[in-house]
Amino acid sequence: MPADLPIDVHKLEAQRRTKRDEVAQLGMLPYGQRTDDLLPLAEAHTHYDQAADKTFQEHKDPARDTRPRVKIAGRVTLHRDNGKLIWMNLRDNTRESFQIAVSKKDCDELGFSLAKLTDMGDILIAEGPLMKTRTGEVTCWASTLRPASKCLIPPPEKHAGLQDIELRYRQRYVDMWANPETTAVLELRSRVISAIRAFLAERGFLEVETPMLQTQAGGAAARPFITHMNALSIDLYMRIAPELFLKRLLVGGLPRVFEVNRNFRNEGLDKQHNPEFTMLELYQAFGNYETIMALTEDIVRHAARTASPAGAAILPFRDGRIDYEQPFDRITYADLFKQHLGFAITERDRVRKEAETRGLKVRTEAGVELDHWFLVNELFETFAEPKLHPYRPTWIMDYPASLSPLTRPKTSDPSLAERADLFIGGMEIGPHYTELNNPDIQSEKFREQLAGVDDEESTFRTFDEDFINALKVGMPPAGGMGLGIDRLIMLLANQPTIRDVIAFPMMKPLG
RNA sequence: GAGGACCUAGCUCAAUGGUAGAGCAGCGGCCUUUUAAGCCGUUGGUUCCGGGUUCGAGUCCCGGGGUCCUCACCA
Secondary structure (H helix, E strand, O other): OOOOOOOOOOHHHHHHHHHHHHHHHOOOOOOOOOOOOOEOHHHHHHHOOHHHHHHHHHHOOHHHOOOOEEEEEEEEEEEEEOOOEEEEEEEEOOEEEEEEEEEOOOOOHHHHHHHHOOOOOOEEEEEEEEEEOOOOOEEEEOOEEEEEEOOOOOOOEOOOEOOOHHHHHHOHHHHHHHOHHHHHHHHHHHHHHHHHHHHHHHOOOEEOOOOOEEOOOOOOOOOOOEEEEOOOOEEEEEOOOOHHHHHHHHHHOOOEEEEEEEEEOOOOOEOOEOOEEEEEEEEEEOOOHHHHHHHHHHHHHHHHHHHOOOOOOEEEEOOEEEEOOOOOEEEEHHHHHHHHHOOOOOOHHHHHHHHHHOOOOOEOOOOOEOOHHHHHHHHHHHHHHHHOOOOOOEEEEOOEHHHOOOEOEOOOOOOEEOEEEEEEOOEEEEEEEEEOOOHHHHHHHHHHHHHHOOHHHHOOOOOOHHHHHHHHHOOOOEEEEEEEHHHHHHHHOOOOOHHHHOOOOOOOOOO
């Protein structure tokens, strides 16, 4: 029993508090208690027995009532009070709507009183036989009804639901029951990640956990979040990638490792970027980028089958469909470039001229001419990459070595790197590499990277001496990849933004 | 970071610079097969915040906050 109401309580909340207290005064526990043997609403529905219902309707004899009884719980989404008969619709995560009826004659007295005091959004526990209404809807004809929890906050409009995008993200707990699609997406996410874990375990991959708090943020080129550790009086970085630690585990002798976890990048937010995001990163000793590409195709296909109600991995996305069953398309970086620009990436003069003609920046503010490979990539990303088929998973292979400093160059052509990026639905899903394992080359690349950064970046980019030491100990040749899990879920759940697949996306604080 | 749009009752949305409204929810009444139940009656506002222009501002102007979109940034 509440002593005093919070001062600024809204009138509608006050009314709900009053009803809650009336329920308590009647002798019920407004916030419920342990309840065993509850059926999910989707299952309750299937217990209906037509013959038993028919028999009961003919005799109306409680002693010969053989109709199956169910005990269920759910949140009230509709409430129709006909006086001595009250209809309600309950919702749980298994079923959007399941009807119960509470009649003055057939329900116990407490239950009927509770039905009278029920507001939309309350959580109730009902028990009773299953029957069919005149219109054929399977309904639980409650013989008892008890409270499980009170909803003190007025719920969204019952038909339009919660439309306000900001409120949906800020109050996901309301969004989830007001818009069942939200819950469905989060459940799909969970199932897909579980399926990926099981799939990898079956192929001999060991799931590991590596530091999220790091003394230097390595493994990617991104701005990290900085935090502070009191005990050691040092600043720490939230990791931007687990790569350098996973590779240390290869050095240590684990042949196949993966980690599915959060990375943190202190950069902008948009439809495809949240500051914390989930990545599957994976390494296989004695493999190369092609080994991993094949594995990734299997992973993505398996994930898509898990997500597909039909079992076959062909799923709608935006205005089209994506077929994950077919082998993914493959095209080299150089071919895709030539196809859409009309000349080769090696034609230096042509590249510079075309970049200028097409309005790209070809020199810095200070007048220094920009690097050839930088221009190539600008042209590529602006005019070639966007031309990829929007609904066909495609590998872009063999990036210029200059653009992939941490990747092993191709033995047959050292100007190209053994790197492939997977694109699906217009999104970059994950880079794949044959990893560098020569400590001297790695050491050199670290130095080049450090030299090339601006002042701001140089404050947090450092030379990872211990990682070089690990490579000196000897890492087997290996293939590796990072797969953006959030983006994969966007594809599989057909969601337009990364925030729709993250339960609690980053929002600016209010006030 | 730049540009554009938006913010009105608990929710979904209206309102030429001229009395802030509807539907749903709520409250009171009637109702034992309803389906967004129905019928009668009824309450409800810091129009995101702060300034300004004006006889008069939800509406126009300036500043701030938040959200969305586009672009930029982004292995």
